[in-house]
Amino acid sequence: MFDYFTDFALVLFYTLRDVAPILVLIIFFQLVVLKQPIPHLKRVTLGGVYVVLGLALFLMGLEKALFPVGNIMATQLSDPSFLGVTGVELSNWKSYYWIYIFSALIGFSTTIAEPSLIAVAIKASEVSGGTIKPWGLRITVAIGVAFALALGTFRIVTGTPLFVYIMAGYIIVIIQTFFAPKKLIALAYDSGGVTTSTVTVPIVAALGLGLSSAVPGRNPAIDGFGLIAFASLFPIIAVLGYAQFMSMKKRTFKN
């Protein structure tokens, strides 16, 4: 029991350390530049305490529950002896199908639990007067991440150059931008950056490094990277695609 308390104290300390610069910045601006009290100071302070406590509990829980299991699973699934592949099959990308399925599912599920995406989804729903449904946005983004990680692990297995995929992705985004409804473009661009946070990054990093050390001919230092880049690009495509699909559907019904 005592261990848990020291663990929690440590995580709380780290969270506070991360929050400290923001806190200093806000206090400095309120006192020196704006020279006015913060509205509803008590409520806001309590909210701040909730955020720090909640984040510390969240991180500690992830370290206890999700990260060990996620790491074990990532290493076991990319282990050739588990996959039952030997010799020539080792370099055949089809032998690793469990990895693609696992990556897609873990990408989807960790994105649903990502606190920063929840935050953006709440704000987007508030700003759009409820037209954008928080769950609709979160599921669309999660599907984007799922596809990104499946494709990203495929890239690691095949050893194809990262920049080709990223360039292709950019070109798709650029083309979509010209056809998607203008209102949702900013939100779609933002959804790329918010998906890769507290929950997703550690698991995805473990997956990339584990897989690139297991597949013969891959160098973890070069091939291990890129999954996060995929996971920040494909949600944009997913959200833009969904926005366009919805506006097309609306148009067809009107005619």
Next chain:
Amino acid sequence: MNYKFYSFIILKKLWASVTDLIPIIVVIVFFQTVVIQQPFPQIGEVIFGILLVIVGLMLFIEGLEMGLFPIGESMAFALAKKGSLFWLMIFSFLLGFSTTIAEPALIAVAKEASVISSDAGLIENNQETMETYAVGLRLAVAFSVGLAIVIGVLRILKGWPLHYLIIGGYVIVMLMTMIAPVEIIGLAYDAGGVTTSTITVPLVTALGVGLATVIKGRSPLLDGFGLIAFASLLPMIFVMAYGLFWF
């Protein structure tokens, strides 16, 4: 009566956090029991961890709506009312810079990068050079996030169309990919995703939406979002530029 009412609300919020986590639990249980077919490692520990995650998520979201969103918005309102472009720019830069420089994910990535670069023979293989390299990389990324928020805020003020700026950024990324050292490319692409932390995102979003709400002629949905997009794009460019600068 009151007590019953409150406990009902808390239960409802807890349940919302449970639904957020159901997908992860299902995926892990499925792979552990059906695919890998091995007993759970330390089942008690895992269940305890999941309970912490649920309570933590509930508290975070509660605090988000009580604290982070209102403070971000009220700062945006106050800064817009003050009407000083200088202080707004300083605030935007520092918000990006200060939250990124201490970001644990970035510290880990910078360290990794110094190891890769020295293994590849791009920088000298000694402790001092590697440390200078890692610190420099962190500064470059933090500076780029600060600059990203500044550009994003300027865009909201001036009403520049977001997509031209972002597409312009993509073109720069593509061009730099051709000349940057191969070893740094994967890392640079990933750097865009890791910089935006869980506390920065709500604050920055609230700042953008707040500014777009008070400035005449701006739509919160159309102009308020987009700050995070800059904050994930600029680090890629800066990390590649940093790579070019060193070699």
